[in-house]
Amino acid sequence: MSNNNKYLIFLGCAVPYRVSSYEISARKVLAKLGVELVEMPEFNCCGLPLDPVSHEMMLILAARNLAIAEQTGLNILTLCPGCAGTLKKVNKTLKEDKVLREKINTHLKESGLEFKGTTTTKHIMQVLIEDVGIDKIKKAVVKPLTMLQVAEHVGCHLLRPKSVIGFDDPEDPQTLKTLIEATGATCLDYIDETECCGAPSVGVSDKIALQLARDKLNHVKMVDAQALITICAFCHIMFDTNELRIEKMFSETYGIPILHYPQLLGLALGLTPEELAFNELRVNTSKLLKQVNEGAK
Amino acid sequence: MTENATTTTSKEPIKASEFDPKFKYELIKMHGGEKLLKCYQCGTCTSDCPIARYSDDYRPRTILRMANLGLKDRVLKSNTLWLCAACYTCTDRCPQDVEVASVIRVLRNLAAENGCVPQVFKDQASCILESGYAYKIPDLRIKKRETTGLPPLPKGNPESIRKILKGVSFMKHVEGSKGETNEQQ
Numbered sequence: 001m002s003n004n005n006k007y008l009i010f011l012g013c014a015v016p017y018r019v020s021s022y023e024i025s026a027r028k029v030l031a032k033l034g035v036e037l038v039e040m041p042e043f044n045c046c047g048l049p050l051d052p053v054s055h056e057m058m059l060i061l062a063a064r065n066l067a068i069a070e071q072t073g074l075n076i077l078t079l080c081p082g083c084a085g086t087l088k089k090v091n092k093t094l095k096e097d098k099v100l101r102e103k104i105n106t107h108l109k110e111s112g113l114e115f116k117g118t119t120t121t122k123h124i125m126q127v128l129i130e131d132v133g134i135d136k137i138k139k140a141v142v143k144p145l146t147m148l149q150v151a152e153h154v155g156c157h158l159l160r161p162k163s164v165i166g167f168d169d170p171e172d173p174q175t176l177k178t179l180i181e182a183t184g185a186t187c188l189d190y191i192d193e194t195e196c197c198g199a200p201s202v203g204v205s206d207k208i209a210l211q212l213a214r215d216k217l218n219h220v221k222m223v224d225a226q227a228l229i230t231i232c233a234f235c236h237i238m239f240d241t242n243e244l245r246i247e248k249m250f251s252e253t254y255g256i257p258i259l260h261y262p263q264l265l266g267l268a269l270g271l272t273p274e275e276l277a278f279n280e281l282r283v284n285t286s287k288l289l290k291q292v293n294e295g296a297k
Numbered sequence: 298m299t300e301n302a303t304t305t306t307s308k309e310p311i312k313a314s315e316f317d318p319k320f321k322y323e324l325i326k327m328h329g330g331e332k333l334l335k336c337y338q339c340g341t342c343t344s345d346c347p348i349a350r351y352s353d354d355y356r357p358r359t360i361l362r363m364a365n366l367g368l369k370d371r372v373l374k375s376n377t378l379w380l381c382a383a384c385y386t387c388t389d390r391c392p393q394d395v396e397v398a399s400v401i402r403v404l405r406n407l408a409a410e411n412g413c414v415p416q417v418f419k420d421q422a423s424c425i426l427e428s429g430y431a432y433k434i435p436d437l438r439i440k441k442r443e444t445t446g447l448p449p450l451p452k453g454n455p456e457s458i459r460k461i462l463k464g465v466s467f468m469k470h471v472e473g474s475k476g477e478t479n480e481q482q
């Protein structure tokens with residue numbers, strides 16, 4: 001299976017549940033860059049949310065998705081780093097551990113499925129950098145965003161644990177920066193760039209979650225970034241949905257728009273903010289968009 | 298979260314009867330717990346843990362020490378166990394390759410097995426059984442996809458999911474699955 005411009009899209013749960021702006025912008029951008037998406041039939045939650053309580057259940061749920069994908073002969077593209085990480089990890093584990101594979105396959109067999117280990121999963125970032133390629137992206141840019149200075153938040157699951165993911169470097173990740181700079185924008189460095197957004201702690205300890213997000217926003221503010229760029233539904237919710245709440249709770253002011261990377265790239269590719277679902281973002285983006293339009297710093 | 302819940306930093310004196318010397322051998326037989334014994338308590342995991350930065354109680358190093366000592370009940374009944382964000386920073390940086398996040402996951406799985414299951418996990422599991430998705434996606438959102446030009450949301454296959462999850466022990470905690478129990482809310 002080596003079709004590099006046709007993928008099964010695995011939406012996962014969080015994207016359709018809460019972050020359609022990510023899905024809308026990602027689909028538009030991928031179409032523009034010639035990546036064809038096929039809807040993945042009858043998929044289920046990747047399994048990650050249940051790993052803390054039942055590793056077994058996680059393995060079976062993930063393996064079911066992989067087995068369905070294998071039947072289509074296509075590789076998987078995900079928007080959520082958590083889904084990508086889980087599917088990669090389970091694929092690797094089950095390929096390497098014959099005993100476990102047989103055990104999981106006994107479960108899948110109940111529904112006529114079998115895991116073989118013939119599919120590859122990639123997050124959209126990985127598809128953009130490895131399969132579309134930075135040159136093609138640069139060539140497709142019609143409106144260079146040279147007026148923008150932004151910061152990136154790559155999050156945890158796209159890169160960690162390193163031994164399983166084997167993509168980029170979790171201690172000094174470059175992929176998202178490279179992709180941001182391909183749009184013409186400058187990507188700023190800031191303190192604790194690779195720190196967790198806090199999202200996994202929501203519901204267990206909201207206070208800790210919001211403190212983590214506040215820290216990140218403070219650091220992004222320190223370097224005067226005009227926007228923070230994310231590539232994960234959960235990270236995006238953590239910053240965009242909660243920015244106003246954090247401002248209130250800790251008496252801070254940020255006003256930093258939180259964009260999905262495909263929204264930033266989409267602007268550079270000549271798509272309009274409406275086409276890229278900017279209207280669904282919580283933090284006001286009008287100042288940012290004005291700067292993009294006027295081309296001024 | 299659970300009755301008699303503790304924190305891992307509880308100052309209650311430890312009684313000799315609390316130690317279960319075989320606990321660590323139980324853990325290293327579990328997928329993800331294999332390297333527990335290699336922990337030499339350097340503290341890298343705790344110093345780099347984003348949660349430990351803001352929590353007074355959550356310390357991955359302490360959890361690993363307690364597991365190695367055999368303080369089974371204290372660890373498994375501790376609320377703090379559920380604070381881990383599974384960011385895998387500790388796993389990547391542990392000089393002993395302990396796979397700290399996986400050890401913590403193994404402990405949580407055992408806690409769940411013993412009946413300590415935070416409600417959110419039960420809810421997500423029953424959503425998955427019902428629809429394939431971990432959340433109940435509102436109809437309005439599903440309809441809205443059309444107006445925003447998104448393709449219809451693929452329908453899950455609950456029947457198939459139920460079949461493959463047959464015999465999974467966590468199912469006893471999930472509402473709507475057979476053999477439903479309601480212990481430990």
Ligand code: SF4
Nearest residue numbers: 336337339340342391
């Ligand atoms: S970093 Fe590894 S060796 Fe050091 S205390 Fe944590 S688990 Fe033990």
Ligand code: SF4
Nearest residue numbers: 346381382384385387
């Ligand atoms: S995986 Fe858990 S214990 Fe390890 S650094 Fe992240 S939050 Fe801390």
